[in-house]
Amino acid sequence: MSDILKKILVTKVAEVVAAKTKTPLTxxxxxxxSTTPARNFFAAIQNKITAGQSAVIAEIxxxxxxxxxxxxxxxxxxxxxxxxxxxxxxxxxKHGAACLSILTDRQYFMGDSEYLQQARAACQLPVLRKxxxxxxxxxxxxxxxxxxxxxxxxxxxxxxxxFGAEKLDxxxxxxxxxxxxxxxxxxxxxxSILVEVHNAKELSLALQLKTPLVGINNRNLRTxxxxxxxxxxxxxxxxxxxxxxxxxxxxxxRDVALMRQHNVNAFLVGEAFMRADDPGVELARxxxxxN
Ligand SMILES: O=C(O)c1ccccc1NCC(=O)[C@H](O)[C@H](O)COP(=O)(O)O
Numbered sequence: 001m002s003d004i005l006k007k008i009l010v011t012k013v014a015e016v017v018a019a020k021t022k023t024p025l026t027x028x029x030x031x032x033x034s035t036t037p038a039r040n041f042f043a044a045i046q047n048k049i050t051a052g053q054s055a056v057i058a059e060i061x062x063x064x065x066x067x068x069x070x071x072x073x074x075x076x077x078x079x080x081x082x083x084x085x086x087x088x089x090x091x092x093x094k095h096g097a098a099c100l101s102i103l104t105d106r107q108y109f110m111g112d113s114e115y116l117q118q119a120r121a122a123c124q125l126p127v128l129r130k131x132x133x134x135x136x137x138x139x140x141x142x143x144x145x146x147x148x149x150x151x152x153x154x155x156x157x158x159x160x161x162x163f164g165a166e167k168l169d170x171x172x173x174x175x176x177x178x179x180x181x182x183x184x185x186x187x188x189x190x191x192s193i194l195v196e197v198h199n200a201k202e203l204s205l206a207l208q209l210k211t212p213l214v215g216i217n218n219r220n221l222r223t224x225x226x227x228x229x230x231x232x233x234x235x236x237x238x239x240x241x242x243x244x245x246x247x248x249x250x251x252x253x254r255d256v257a258l259m260r261q262h263n264v265n266a267f268l269v270g271e272a273f274m275r276a277d278d279p280g281v282e283l284a285r286x287x288x289x290x291n
Contacts, residue, residue: 002221004065005132005155011107012132025137032143032189039126041099041149041192042213045243048098049265054256054287057128057245058097058279059270060088060119062110066224069110070274081277089119091280092273096287099149101128101268104142113145120146128194132156139185149192152179152209154202155221176205183209194245203234212242215268219248228255232262256290 019028048055062072062083069075072083089100102119103111111130120127129147133139134156142150157175179195186193193211197203198221206214216231226249238244246259247268256267269286276282 002155004224005153005221008065008105008108008132009134009156012105012134012138016135016137019141020137025140028137028140028144032140035144035146038143038148038190038192039124041126041128041194042243044098044126045213045245045266049243053096053265054260054290055098055243055245055266056096056283056287057099057101057266057268058092058273058283059101059103059130059268060085060115061103061130061270061274063108064271065108066219067271070271072110074110078275081275085115085119086122088279089122089125091278092283093123093125093280095280095284097125097280097283098266099126099128101130101270103130104145105131113141117146126192133182136182136185139182139189139191143189143191147191149194149213150182150186151194151196151215152182153196154179154205155196155198158202158205176208179205179209183211196247197234198230200234200237203237207238207242213245213266214238214242215245215247217247228258231259231264235262235264250286253286253289256287260290 045055063069071078071081073079100119102116103109104113104116105111116127126148128149129142130151133150139150157178183193194213194215195206195209195211196215196217197206198217216234218226218228218230228249231246243266244264245266245268246264250267250269251272273279273282
């Protein structure tokens, strides 16, 4: 596992331990079950693809470990670009996004659960809680804050169980068993699951889950470089009944065209939109020739 992922997961473990002392699992689960019903994330992607369009999962992230602060007052390069999740969600919806992806991790991405709530309230789009999920508590938390989809990063479950911190409740060294349990809870709460892989080994585990949404992340978490070849190389190993989402490093209409030539029709895009004056206008520009 890459050092950055390991570092993030150590932080996550501590955060979950702290969250549980504030709000016990039974309470957060009750909130998850009584909140507004989930919007259908997977169907929103399928509908775009069936209509012959690109399905864009448009990301709202203020910062990232690889690129620093992308916009807002703390950004060195773009302090003039406001970071207003509700406004960004509105322009994404207006310009044809299928869904939103919203970073809720504070420490590494300057995210917040409130950003997810503000963005979701401002539009009708289904929302992915983009965070580093390791256990059931975080899934209940995600639904309770309004999320319609969760991310399961296979690399987070195939580590050597060396958190260097308090262990998670119910941590299971068996990655597949652990992910299946989380997937079952997310489904029970009416949510979709995006399972994310970086290589063939992770893909073989992902394909044993029920979710049809398979994300291939083009970012190498050791070097932070993005290579679209990562998606192209794994494509052939993915059966037709899965929907492939290419993630990270999509910056130009040529990148989009390359993916569509290979029948990859779903995209998760963050940085390219976040650096633009109007993220929705940039979405329309990037995807106009492919829609
Ligand atoms: O973006 C990072 O630096 C990063 C570092 C460590 C773990 C995950 C990271 N990114 C999360 C993502 O997957 C991206 O935000 C998402 O795929 C969008 O990528 P991009 O369009 O390149 O911003």
